[in-house]
Each structure stands twice: as C-alpha cells, then as structure tokens.
Amino acid sequence: MTNIPPSSANLRGAVDLSSLVRPPAPPAGAPSAGAAVPSLVVDGTDANFTGILDLSQTVPVVVELYVGAPSATLTRIITEYAGRFVLATVDAAANPQLQQAFHATAAPTVAAVIGGRPIALYEGELPEADVRQVLEQLATLAAQNGVTGTVSPTEPGAAPEPVEEPLPPHHQEAYDAIAAGDYDTAIAEYKTAIAQDPRDRLAVAGLAQVSLLARLGTATAADIRSAAAAAPTDLAAQLAVADLDVSGGHLEDAFARLLDLFPTLDAAGKDRVRTRLLDYFEIAGVDDPRVVAARRRLTTLLY
Numbered sequence: 001m002t003n004i005p006p007s008s009a010n011l012r013g014a015v016d017l018s019s020l021v022r023p024p025a026p027p028a029g030a031p032s033a034g035a036a037v038p039s040l041v042v043d044g045t046d047a048n049f050t051g052i053l054d055l056s057q058t059v060p061v062v063v064e065l066y067v068g069a070p071s072a073t074l075t076r077i078i079t080e081y082a083g084r085f086v087l088a089t090v091d092a093a094a095n096p097q098l099q100q101a102f103h104a105t106a107a108p109t110v111a112a113v114i115g116g117r118p119i120a121l122y123e124g125e126l127p128e129a130d131v132r133q134v135l136e137q138l139a140t141l142a143a144q145n146g147v148t149g150t151v152s153p154t155e156p157g158a159a160p161e162p163v164e165e166p167l168p169p170h171h172q173e174a175y176d177a178i179a180a181g182d183y184d185t186a187i188a189e190y191k192t193a194i195a196q197d198p199r200d201r202l203a204v205a206g207l208a209q210v211s212l213l214a215r216l217g218t219a220t221a222a223d224i225r226s227a228a229a230a231a232p233t234d235l236a237a238q239l240a241v242a243d244l245d246v247s248g249g250h251l252e253d254a255f256a257r258l259l260d261l262f263p264t265l266d267a268a269g270k271d272r273v274r275t276r277l278l279d280y281f282e283i284a285g286v287d288d289p290r291v292v293a294a295r296r297r298l299t300t301l302l303y
Contacts, residue, residue, distance in 0.1 A: 039153050041075055044088035046097040052088050056113040058149035060085050060142040062121070062135070065092040065099060067107035074110070077131055083150040084139060097179075114142045117249065168193065174206060183214035201282075208279040212243050235261070235269050239276055246280055254280060255294035262301050274298065 044052055044063060052061055062078060062085050064070055070089040078087040092099045092107065102111050106123040113119070119141070121134055142148065167175065170193035177185035190207035193200050216224075221244055228234075228241035238261055245254035258273050265273065277298060281291045 040079055040083065040085075040151070041070075041087045041089060044090040044095070044098065046095045049088075049098060052086075053113060053116050055086060055151075057115055057147065059083070059151050060138055060147060061088055061113045062086070062138070063088045063090060063098075063102065063111045063113060063118075065090045065095075065102055065104040065107070065109040065111075067092055071108055071125065073125075073128055074108075074131060077128065077135065081135065083152055085135065086151060112138055114138075115145050115147050117145075170196075171203065171206065174210065178210055178213070183210055186210045187214065205282045205285075208282040211279065212247060212283070215240070215243050216247060233261075233264065235265065235272065239272070242276065242280075246283060251280065251284055251288070251290045251294075255290065255297075259294065259297050259301065262298075274302070 042052070052063075055061055062074070064074055064087065066089060075087060075089075078085050090098050092104050092109070098104075102109060102118065108125070109123050110121045111118055112121055119138070121138070126134070166172070170189045174186040174189035174193075177183070177189065187207060187210055190203045190210065193203035194207065197203070219240070224237075224240050224244050228237045231237045238257055242254040242257050245251070245257070255277070258277060262270060262273050277294065281295060284291045286292075
C-alpha cells in the first residue's frame with residue numbers, strides 16, 4: 001500500500017493536497033466513534049468527496065473506482081465488517097477528477113482514505129481471501145494513525161446532508177483556479193489573502209501547496225527521479241525530486257534529501273533549501289512530528 005500522488009484536480013471537490021500530507025483537524029460536528037451514516041456503501045463523486053474525506057477522520061474509507069458496476073464481492077465484504085469501514089463506490093468515467101486524483105488506469109482501482117490521506121490498495125479483481133487480508137492490513141494502518149471509530153447505518157432521511165461552509169473569497173478563487181490548472185492565478189489569490197491578513201495560515205499553506213504543483217508542472221515522475229539520480233549534487237534536480245516526494249506524502253524522504261545536501265552548498269544554495277523546507281513545513285503543519293524533527297535538524301545545521 002502506497003500513497004497516491006496528487007494532481008491539479010485534487011484541491012476542491014476531490015482530494016485536497018493538504019489532506020495528502022497531513023490529516024486535517026476534524027471539523028466541528030464531525031462524526032465520532034459509533035456515529036451514524038446513511039449507509040455503509042455510498043456513491044462517491046467529484047462533488048461530494050470532501051464529505052468523504054471528513055468521514056475518513058473517524059473510519060477508514062475504501063474507495064472503489066469502477067467501470068460498469070461496483071464489485072458485489074467488495075460491497076458484501078465491507079458490509080460484513082459492520083461499520084469498521086465505509087465503501088465509497090465511484091463511477092470512474094463520470095468522475096474525472098477522482099479518476100485523475102487516484103490515478104485510476106485499471107478497472108477496478110481500489111484505494112482507501114485514512115484521516116484524509118489516500119492509500120493505494122490494489123487494481124483489478126482479487127480473490128475474496130486476499131481482499132480480506134488487505135482490509136485487515138488497512139485496519140491496522142488506521143489504528144496506527146488514530147482512526148479507530150465505527151459507524152452505523154441509519155434509516156434513509158434520518159440525517160440531513162451537512163452543508164459545507166463557504167470559503168473566504170480569495171481562497172475560493174484560488175481553489176477554482178487550481179481546478180482549472182491556472183496556478184498563476186491561484187498563487188496571486190493566495191498572496192492577496194496573505195497581504196490582507198498575514199496571520200491567514202490556510203492561505204500560507206495553500207500558497208506553498210499550489211507553488212509546489214506549479215513547480216512540478218508537466219514533468220513525469222520518472223524524468224524527475226532520473227534527473228536527480230544522474231546529478232546527485234545538482235540543487236535544482238534535488239529540489240525537484242523533493243517536491244515530488246512531498247506531493248506523494250513522503251515527507252521524511254524530502255527532508256532527508258535536502259538536509260543531507262545542505263552542508264555541501266554555498267550560502268545561496270543553503271538559502272534556497274531553507275526557503276523550500278519552510279514551504280514544506282507549512283504544507284505538512286508545524287505540529288507534524290516529521291516537521292519537528294526536520295526543523296530541529298535544520299536549526300542545528302544553521303547554527
């Protein structure tokens with residue numbers, strides 16, 4: 001099981017990049033252990049996936065991107081777990097944002113979301129015993145990340161659909177621009193939000209996230225990694241592969257790569273690495289233990 005890297009379609013109505021690198025704080029009124037949901041099997045769409053991300057703070061959500069019809073076997077197995085998992089079935093053809101976000105190139109593609117973080121599971125049909133083994137591993141991983149709740153299905157209509165809070169204007173403009181692949185506009189909107197309120201931490205993190213996406217551009221992961229392997233002392237190549245690692249949720253790899261390189265650089269290079277690491281810290285969240293460790297090491301190297 002591996003993290004699925006984000007795409008430009010991830011940031012609104014699908015998978016938020018911030019959710020790929022840190023579990024967001026549960027919103028007010030988020031489900032708790034034993035919470036009620038309309039069903040253990042829900043239809044996932046580009047429009048409602050933000051709510052599914054919220055649900056993954058309580059219980060692991062298995063995501064099946066299918067063509068034609070969902071897997072009856074997977075649906076039955078999830079139901080038998082009696083609330084330890086929720087299954088979100090996604091018609092891949094009708095939901096291109098989610099298809100792109102989960103890199104679904106086979107049918108079915110089965111993934112999961114734990115605490116807002118996507119986890120790749122498998123592609124194609126598996127024997128029932130193998131599916132159960134994957135789910136048991138998923139439950140263990142969820143417990144390690146503090147996602148240990150359960151849910152119970154309710155009668156239809158028992159609970160109203162939660163209404164999502166509107167975003168501040170510049171944040172909304174930025175999200176819309178990201179969805180359209182217009183990173184320059186998104187960057188400008190976040191910078192405007194920060195100029196209006198320098199304490200807007202969400203805007204600061206959003207700016208770091210979209211700047212990372214803009215830097216990755218259209219380059220393939222294979223090309224970025226090949227360039228970095230061919231030039232281990234080239235700062236630009238190492239920064240690019242660090243961006244790729246962060247986009248996939250591999251923060252420790254990105255931190256280690258840049259911090260190992262740091263002592264060999266001149267003053268200008270060290271400043272570039274320090275600035276990039278500060279961006280990564282904003283994306284991951286200052287309380288993330290990986291950030292705490294990396295910040296401590298950076299401080300040691302600086303002084």
